Amino acid sequence: MKSLTAKESKARKKRKGLFKKFFLYALLSFFGISMVTPFFWTLSTSLKEPGNIFTSTPEWIPRAKFIEREGKKLDIRVKEENATFKVLATGKIRIGRKNRIYSERPEWWNPFLKKYYVLEKRKEEGKEKPKRIYVKILKEKAKVEIIQEGPDKGKVLEVPSNAIKERVNPAWKNYLEAWRAIPFARGYINSLFVSITITLGQVFTSALAAYAFARLSFPGRDKLFLGYLGTMMIPGAVTMIPVFILLRKLPEVLNWIFHTDFWSTTQYLGPYMVGTPIGIDSYFALIGPLLFSAYGTFMLRQFFMTIPRDLEDAARIDGSGPFGTFFRIILPLSKPALATLTIFTFMNSWRSFLWPLIITNSMEMKTIPVMIASFQGLYITDWHLLMAASLIALVPMLIVFIIGQRFFVEGIRLGAIKG
Amino acid sequence: MKPRTKRKIREAASSYAFLMPNFLGFLLFTSGPVIFSLFLAFTKWDLLTDSSLKWVGLENFVRLLWFHYEAGAPVANDPYFWKYVGNTFFIMLGIPVGMAGSLALAVAMNQRLKGIVFFRTVYFLPTISMGVAIYMLWRWIYNEDFGLINSLLAMIGVDGPGWLTSTAWSKPALMIMNLWGTVGGYNMILYLAGLQGISPELYEAASIDGASPWQKFRSITWPMLGPTTFFIFVMSMIGGFQSGFEAAYIMTNGGPAGSTTTISYYIWQNAYNWFKMGYAASIAWVLFIMVFSVTIFNWKVGGKIVHY
Numbered sequence: 001m002k003s004l005t006a007k008e009s010k011a012r013k014k015r016k017g018l019f020k021k022f023f024l025y026a027l028l029s030f031f032g033i034s035m036v037t038p039f040f041w042t043l044s045t046s047l048k049e050p051g052n053i054f055t056s057t058p059e060w061i062p063r064a065k066f067i068e069r070e071g072k073k074l075d076i077r078v079k080e081e082n083a084t085f086k087v088l089a090t091g092k093i094r095i096g097r098k099n100r101i102y103s104e105r106p107e108w109w110n111p112f113l114k115k116y117y118v119l120e121k122r123k124e125e126g127k128e129k130p131k132r133i134y135v136k137i138l139k140e141k142a143k144v145e146i147i148q149e150g151p152d153k154g155k156v157l158e159v160p161s162n163a164i165k166e167r168v169n170p171a172w173k174n175y176l177e178a179w180r181a182i183p184f185a186r187g188y189i190n191s192l193f194v195s196i197t198i199t200l201g202q203v204f205t206s207a208l209a210a211y212a213f214a215r216l217s218f219p220g221r222d223k224l225f226l227g228y229l230g231t232m233m234i235p236g237a238v239t240m241i242p243v244f245i246l247l248r249k250l251p252e253v254l255n256w257i258f259h260t261d262f263w264s265t266t267q268y269l270g271p272y273m274v275g276t277p278i279g280i281d282s283y284f285a286l287i288g289p290l291l292f293s294a295y296g297t298f299m300l301r302q303f304f305m306t307i308p309r310d311l312e313d314a315a316r317i318d319g320s321g322p323f324g325t326f327f328r329i330i331l332p333l334s335k336p337a338l339a340t341l342t343i344f345t346f347m348n349s350w351r352s353f354l355w356p357l358i359i360t361n362s363m364e365m366k367t368i369p370v371m372i373a374s375f376q377g378l379y380i381t382d383w384h385l386l387m388a389a390s391l392i393a394l395v396p397m398l399i400v401f402i403i404g405q406r407f408f409v410e411g412i413r414l415g416a417i418k419g
Numbered sequence: 420m421k422p423r424t425k426r427k428i429r430e431a432a433s434s435y436a437f438l439m440p441n442f443l444g445f446l447l448f449t450s451g452p453v454i455f456s457l458f459l460a461f462t463k464w465d466l467l468t469d470s471s472l473k474w475v476g477l478e479n480f481v482r483l484l485w486f487h488y489e490a491g492a493p494v495a496n497d498p499y500f501w502k503y504v505g506n507t508f509f510i511m512l513g514i515p516v517g518m519a520g521s522l523a524l525a526v527a528m529n530q531r532l533k534g535i536v537f538f539r540t541v542y543f544l545p546t547i548s549m550g551v552a553i554y555m556l557w558r559w560i561y562n563e564d565f566g567l568i569n570s571l572l573a574m575i576g577v578d579g580p581g582w583l584t585s586t587a588w589s590k591p592a593l594m595i596m597n598l599w600g601t602v603g604g605y606n607m608i609l610y611l612a613g614l615q616g617i618s619p620e621l622y623e624a625a626s627i628d629g630a631s632p633w634q635k636f637r638s639i640t641w642p643m644l645g646p647t648t649f650f651i652f653v654m655s656m657i658g659g660f661q662s663g664f665e666a667a668y669i670m671t672n673g674g675p676a677g678s679t680t681t682i683s684y685y686i687w688q689n690a691y692n693w694f695k696m697g698y699a700a701s702i703a704w705v706l707f708i709m710v711f712s713v714t715i716f717n718w719k720v721g722g723k724i725v726h727y
Contacts, residue, residue: 028524028528028532031524031542035603036544041556054564054565058567208437211437216434217430217431218431219431234449235683236661237687237706238453238703238706240690241703242455245455245466292443292444292445292448292449297441322434323433353668354665369550373668376555376669387556389552397547397548
């Protein structure tokens with residue numbers, strides 16, 4: 001075999017590199033598409049008219065149906081679709097409802113066979129799958145109702161199916177409808193208030209404690225820190241039950257002590273209900289137990305350990321106490337870590353579900369995720385509204401993520417450093 | 420008093436001041452409740468009827484973990500619990516698959532390609548949006564008749580199963596969803612960080628020796644990523660034991676026939692559906708003991724396998 005010249009081998013290497021690059025892009029794109037497809041699907045469902053959601057093949061772009069009559073376009077709603085079809089097994093010709101036709105696709109093992117089948121939706125006793133009957137469609141007709149404003153509104157016509165045309169038509173009103181269906185605005189205010197308070201509180205208390213663990217020496221420090229670390233392994237379910245009971249019983253106890261019923265009475269701020277002062281259905285219950293975090297303490301301690309001691313020593317020589325050092329040296333130097341913890345905590349409290357679920361009763365006190373869940377219970381089959389509501393809930397997360405993206409990557413690394 | 424001791428005392432005093440806010444919260448909402456819940460685990464307390472709390476000793480644990488004989492054969496006192504433990508473990512089988520996916524993605528993203536930040540964002544999207552809204556979205560995707568998956572399957576002539584309504588498919592459905600939600604998330608970024616920490620000289624040396632890409636992966640990348648893999652595995656196990664509540668609550672109500680009820684959903688059912696606080700606390704403690712012992716086991720065994 002002829003040996004390759006240097007030039008040839010270089011070209012070969014380059015070609016190999018190009019091939020590899022192409023392969024990688026193809027792979028990343030393929031899986032990337034499967035990552036974003038559900039989001040597109042949600043968006044598309046949320047913008048469809050209720051009648052257009054249940055289609056047997058996925059429709060990505062929301063469309064409206066219309067027919068042309070005497071040169072005018074008229075918006076319509078399809079009431080019933082009928083078809084004349086030939087049953088292939090027996091050769092008989094029958095007329096039936098079009099929506100009984102389950103799929104108009106050929107079987108995967110024979111793409112050229114242009115057969116149609118109707119799926120009997122009735123399941124036979126003792127059989128796992130419904131029966132399929134193969135048919136060939138001869139003629140399709142549809143009963144349509146004109147929904148366009150005008151003299152013809154409400155008229156029902158029978159037209160051949162191929163006369164029905166479609167145009168792109170996102171139903172933005174779905175969002176308005178979803179927004180009005182439950183007190184979303186209140187949910188947003190609750191979620192923002194609760195998440196911001198928890199975030200500020202957690203970052204502040206964690207930073208203080210982390211500084212003590214990282215830099216100061218006091219008796220029992222290491223044992224206490226180990227105790228903090230240990231609690232990170234305790235399932236939330238263990239502490240949740242006692243805290244729930246505590247918050248349920250606390251108002252009764254306080255009422256008994258002070259001889260009032262203030263602690264269990266729902267309060268109002270003008271016309272707005274703001275829950276009980278303490279206990280179930282209160283902002284205190286939503287926020288209080290989450291103001292402290294072992295994880296935040298741990299993460300910030302790891303970061304504070306990496307700050308050079310020289311700076312603090314200099315400050316100390318200048319006569320600054322531990323508090324002065326903490327506020328003037330440590331905090332300004334830890335901005336990246338603090339920003340990371342802030343974003344993490346905010347997002348975790350925004351999406352937090354279980355605790356707000358068990359601690360709130362009234363609609364006015366619910367946070368966005370809990371509201372969405374109860375929305376689901378109310379509008380079981382209104383998928384367009386459910387998807388619109390889901391997107392309404394997702395938007396703040398996406399915004400925070402896009403703003404704070406780089407902190408995410410940093411934060412994940414920081415959290416994983418072993419101490 | 421010596422000035423040195425004085426300074427020490429002063430430092431200790433200010434340390435406690437620093438710790439105070441966090442420590443009070445720790446006492447009130449973590450360590451206090453832990454002790455109280457341990458106590459609860461040995462009691463019977465129906466919060467719904469507000470019957471008084473009754474000390475029952477080991478009764479909860481006997482009911483939960485022990486068995487009795489029925490017609491000569493041993494039957495678990497609470498067969499549901501064991502079923503739900505099985506469900507939890509079954510769904511956790513997705514962890515290694517997800518880790519392999521994360522590693523593969525990280526290796527692909529570690530190549531010097533243009534636009535990699537864009538891909539990273541795309542893959543991270545599910546992780547940041549995971550929550551109630553996403554579970555609702557997947558409930559729609561898994562819809563038997565009109566969901567995305569089954570209508571795509573119908574296009575190639577395959578009748579999709581009732582993903583969330585059949586006992587055979589409900590758990591795999593949740594596993595696929597978890598895979599989608601986590602594969603490009605935290606674990607991928609941890610692996611990426613690990614890969615960036617491997618010295619390029621090792622690969623150069625291997626190239627000179629004529630090693631194939633697979634050999635390089637096998638004898639450099641994999642062992643060098645050992646600590647990362649170990650960390651991810653331990654954390655995923657801890658998370659896996661406690662997972663499944665939200666998906667069960669939003670998507671399946673734990674069904675069909677309890678096939679998607681995990682331990683954490685069972686705790687919630689006991690505590691907040693049936694208000695059986697004592698029994699719920701005892702399940703929570705059994706869960707804690709499971710998490711704790713598996714983690715210790717991981718540390719012991721992992722310490723021997725992983726080379727730092």
